[in-house]
Amino acid sequence: MRKLSVIIVVICLSCYTPKRDCQDFKLGKFKYEALVDGELEQTLFIRNDSLQIEVYKNQTDTSEIRWINDCEFILTPLHPESILDQYQMHMKIISTTKNSYTFQYNVVGETQKETGRATKVEP
Template identity: 40%
Template sequence: MSRLSLLFTGIVFITSCQAPPERNCSNFKTGKFSFATTIDGKEKTTTFIRSEDREVDFFEGKQDTSSVRWINHCEYVLKNLNPKNKAEEKSIHIKILTTSDSSYTFEYNAIGDKRKFKGTAFKTH
């Protein structure tokens, strides 16, 4: 029995010593980024430029501007400044989950919608 206890304690110790995922969110508050997603089986890329309080998105030749409101260092809300339909009126909540030197993985959803999606944005400048 003591061997089993020792093994269990060792496993708990090893797994608890793993470093948490890196989250240097301040490195991604501003800059130029790209994000690819699959829509109807085709990969589509959005590029966007974000300042502290604005984000300008470029997608399929169209440009949209949103306000950026930071909730904390790793979460923010986007609100489209010129919505063209009801869906574009909904604000988007974005939470940065992990970061690397040149990218961040995030989770996002329309506020009020329980469905959450994940993506990775790459800093291009």
């Protein structure tokens, strides 16, 4: 009986798919917070269908968005100021809630992925 219970739990968990209403996050104003050197840093960004404008530490960066599908896109910086600024980023929304989404991101061509969470602050 115990084996049967374990099998049922494993089957149920393997069938779980996180909610992904990515269309809700294609447009709007968002914030992203992360710990940087022990300090909580915040980035604000506005996204329309083809551009993303980010503000971090009073610096503004604009990137072109190329949608791969409803939940994945590539960010390409429009005005890079250094070699590090010119890398394209692959963004993938992996789950959503009513006003936030969890995403994975990496430099295009690199295998190391990071995870973040963005909150929609305005439609």
